[in-house]
Amino acid sequence: MKNRRGSSWTLDAEPWIPAKAAAHVAEKLTAWGCKPPAPLEDVVSFLVTAVITDGSRRISVHVSEQNHHVLILALSHQTPDTAVDEDVLPTLRDSGAVSCGTENSSEGRQVWALLDLTS
Template sequence: MRVRNRRTAAWSLEAALWSAAKASAHVLDRLHEWGYREADTAEAALTDLLVRTAVADGDRRVSVHHADQNRQALIVALSHQPGPAVADTRVLAELTSLGAVSCGTDTADDGRRVWAVLDL
């Protein structure tokens, strides 16, 4: 996965129940640092769902990658679990209901990615 020509941040966390809340706090802190003072519960809830989905894949760690561009944020959770991504339309529908303007899931050599883009 490549994200170019924009501000980015990334965190590696243990794949544990507490990881979703920690990741949400990291993303909100970074959004506020980047000047998006209005970022709050919607961004936190969306990050929480992405990370919980990655944790459920069963690996020992998850990575959260975050970028912004033109008042939109990209948030990606990577499970590092090899193999095909589990098709779960419920997760994509829930991401959309939380405000994602685009979202998806795919599998690469480095594991399953679950991602969402939202307007800020």
């Protein structure tokens, strides 16, 4: 994350974690002097919920800001048994993501969204 601000949190994969993760990201953006975008809470909650379904005991949420955009990534830390739900990417786009994606890696499932901080 060279040349950009970033932060991350490792969280237990519990039902209340999506809201807690959204609050962490909003607080960090505010501390950086950025106004959290309107879809932030819904997008972060959705990202976290998507990786919690992999069955891991913990997940992590990563956030970085650069050029008036915020990238939020949720990571399951467990290799998933199934493909990501077909509705994940369309839902993220409909929620206001400028760009979004998902990838399975040896670190687990990654689901991310890029939000514009100027709108």
